[in-house]
Amino acid sequence: MASTVTSRPGYGQLLRTRGAWTFLLPGFAARQPFAMLTISIVLLVQHTTGSYGAAGAAAAVTGVSMALFAPYSGRLADRYGQRAVLIPGVLLHSLSGLAFTALALAHAPLWALFAAAVPTGASVPQVGPMVRARWGVTLQGSPLMTTAAAFESVTDELTFVFGPLLATALCTAVTPAAGLVTEAALTLVGGLLFAAQKSTQPAVTAAGHARVEHASALRVPGVRVLIVAFLGIGSVFGGMQVSLAAFTESIGEPGLNGALYGVFAAGNMLSGIVCGAVAWKVAPQRRLVVGYGALALAASGLWAAHSVLLLAGLGLLVGMCIAPALISGYTLVEGLVPAGARTEAFTWLTGAVALGQAAAVTVAGQLEDRFWGGAGFLVPLAGTVLALTTLVALRSRLVARPRNLTVARGVGHRVPVTVD
Numbered sequence: 001m002a003s004t005v006t007s008r009p010g011y012g013q014l015l016r017t018r019g020a021w022t023f024l025l026p027g028f029a030a031r032q033p034f035a036m037l038t039i040s041i042v043l044l045v046q047h048t049t050g051s052y053g054a055a056g057a058a059a060a061v062t063g064v065s066m067a068l069f070a071p072y073s074g075r076l077a078d079r080y081g082q083r084a085v086l087i088p089g090v091l092l093h094s095l096s097g098l099a100f101t102a103l104a105l106a107h108a109p110l111w112a113l114f115a116a117a118v119p120t121g122a123s124v125p126q127v128g129p130m131v132r133a134r135w136g137v138t139l140q141g142s143p144l145m146t147t148a149a150a151f152e153s154v155t156d157e158l159t160f161v162f163g164p165l166l167a168t169a170l171c172t173a174v175t176p177a178a179g180l181v182t183e184a185a186l187t188l189v190g191g192l193l194f195a196a197q198k199s200t201q202p203a204v205t206a207a208g209h210a211r212v213e214h215a216s217a218l219r220v221p222g223v224r225v226l227i228v229a230f231l232g233i234g235s236v237f238g239g240m241q242v243s244l245a246a247f248t249e250s251i252g253e254p255g256l257n258g259a260l261y262g263v264f265a266a267g268n269m270l271s272g273i274v275c276g277a278v279a280w281k282v283a284p285q286r287r288l289v290v291g292y293g294a295l296a297l298a299a300s301g302l303w304a305a306h307s308v309l310l311l312a313g314l315g316l317l318v319g320m321c322i323a324p325a326l327i328s329g330y331t332l333v334e335g336l337v338p339a340g341a342r343t344e345a346f347t348w349l350t351g352a353v354a355l356g357q358a359a360a361v362t363v364a365g366q367l368e369d370r371f372w373g374g375a376g377f378l379v380p381l382a383g384t385v386l387a388l389t390t391l392v393a394l395r396s397r398l399v400a401r402p403r404n405l406t407v408a409r410g411v412g413h414r415v416p417v418t419v420d
Contacts, residue, residue: 031156035167036179040183042242049110065122097181129350161265161269218348225397235387238357240302288398305374333345364376
């Protein structure tokens with residue numbers, strides 16, 4: 001059972017924090033690549049090749065590249081500062097995304113699309129972890145930090161409502177290339193505006209470069225368990241994107257794809273708002289396992305849904321089960337990982353979602369091409385069951401071990417670290 005604590009600071013108080021909107025608004029625009037990129041690639045490549053398998057493979061290369069390079073982006077931001085990483089990153093991402101679009105429209109061979117997909121995925125800006133670091137600088141140990149962590153999870157969910165809806169609408173109503181072009185533009189404008197906000201950027205000192213060393217977040221056993229859990233969440237996103245697109249095309253209503261995915265993502269966002277506003281008494285480890293059990297159960301009926309209304313209802317239910325798992329996972333990072341490695345830990349989890357999504361779009365695309373319509377919906381079920389099994393077997397590793405008070409470097413700043 002959960003209950004609320006009336007003294008907990010709310011979202012309204014958090015959003016009145018001075019200077020917060022200067023990085024929140026551009027940060028929201030710069031976050032769109034993670035939500036828009038996969039579906040935009042799937043819709044564009046499927047249009048130019050006629051194959052969901054090819055579309056899923058191209059999207060998978062992008063996702064794998066993002067997953068592999070995201071943690072290194074986090075480390076570089078820790079060491080050299082956000083601005084130094086963001087500016088070249090958004091420029092590279094925009095240019096490589098436009099190059100991918102041009103190659104797809106020119107009906108280039110699949111290997112050429114793969115070559116363009118690598119830098120496109122590798123350069124996706126890791127704005128979410130950077131925003132979390134800026135909250136740390138802006139609030140400086142305030143009780144609002146807990147509320148800020150919940151707010152960031154809700155913002156991630158909102159991104160997954162707005163991004164795919166926008167990408168699908170552009171690709172289906174304007175031109176199949178419009179999704180990627182808009183994604184590149186939002187990345188460039190939002191990323192540069194975000195980097196320009198120097199007052200909220202964590203400071204980097206030369207001494208910090210030379211003296212501060214910290215272990216990789218991967219050395220924490222609980223982080224490795226969470227990576228597997230977040231792979232399962234990625235399998236839901238990727239499997240839903242491909243399978244919903246295939247379903248709506250099979251019934252001759254491709255425009256419904258955005259609406260159905262929007263219902264799924266809206267359930268995700270709404271449950272995120274509720275979960276973020278609650279002060280839970282149940283331990284996050286237990287919430288994560290229960291949330292995954294509910295997610296696997298909800299996903300079990302997707303493959304058998306053959307009507308728009310039934311699929312919308314199940315999609316809403318699946319979406320509502322994702323946010324509690326995401327928020328619980330991010331909450332666990334706060335206790336498991338020292339402050340100096342948390343940005344890297346967040347990027348590992350973000351990369352795990354991208355990797356799970358990449359694998360899911362590949363497998364779901366092949367299933368939709370080779371088997372019956374709706375076979376791709378088996379991917380979210382398989383991914384969540386495997387992740388749930390891992391969580392149940394290794395749940396003891398998610399319990400934080402007490403650490404002494406230390407001083408470690410966060411994203412360009414030094415903060416005290418305590419773990420209860």
